[in-house]
Amino acid sequence: MSDAGERPRDSPGPGPEFGPSALGTKEHWDAAYESELQIFQESGDAGEIWFGEESMIRLIRWMEKQKIPLDSSVLDIGTGNGVLLVELVKDFLTPSAELSGFQICIDKGTFDAISLNPDNAAEKRKQYVKSLCTVLKMEGFFLITSCNWTKEELLNEFKEGFEILEELPTPKFCFGGRIGNSVTALVFQRKK
Known part of the structure; x- marks a missing residue:
């Protein structure tokens, strides 16, 4: 579980409303990536x-x-420091016409960060789904890894335009006699 938006993974309710956090701001990520870039250049x-890594x-x-064909187009939403893209050899919330036709979109934590935005997170989440529908081809795959959302909550967030294909196994932990996951990883397919 992330330190931002702390809540039990099995909390009841129709969906999470995370408290605002610096992790939901562009300024935070610009500074974080600037620091990582400097460290990369130096060391x-x-x-x-x-x-x-798992x-x-x-x-x-x-x-x-x-x-999946090796020549498939892949969009790593948010990219972070780009490590996943290196292994696999644009501002997403307002995609341009050129940013479309991807066969696979991958998200590891970007939807989490957007959910923490202090300025209308619910609207930003809706815009995220709309943007995803714009850039992903019909019947394309969307793989999401989240530390803030449960499977059921993600199914609800992506019910418009997507169907679940499978839940990828993630490490489990036991606390207080209850078993849970600290991370949720799902594969969706864009509906026709």
């Missing part, structure tokens, strides 16, 4: 792999299992 350190491998293995 060659690629920085943190969000949700751990989350990256989980996505790549799923694509291999599905026999």
Whole structure:
């Protein structure tokens, strides 16, 4: 679970309303990536792999299992420090006409960050889904890894235009006699 938007993974209710956080602001991420870039230039350190290396491998293995063609177009939404793109060899909330036709879109934490935006997070989430529908081809795949949303909540957020294909296995933990996941990883397909 992220330190931003702290709440139990199994909390009841129709959906989360996360408290505002610096993690939901463009300024925070601009500063974070500027710092990572400087560290990379000075030492060659690629920085943190969000949700751990196993989350990256989980996505790549799923694509291999599905026999996704190697020449498929892939959009890594948010990109972070770009480590996933390196392994696989534009402002998303307002996509241009050129940003469309992707066969696969991947999100590791960007939807989480958007959900923490202090300025109308619910509207930003709706815009995210609308943008995703714009850039992803019909019957294209959307792979999302989240530390703030449960499977059921993500199914609700992406019910318009998407159907669930599968839930990818993620590490489990036990606390207070209850078993849960700290991360949710789902594969959706864009409906026709």
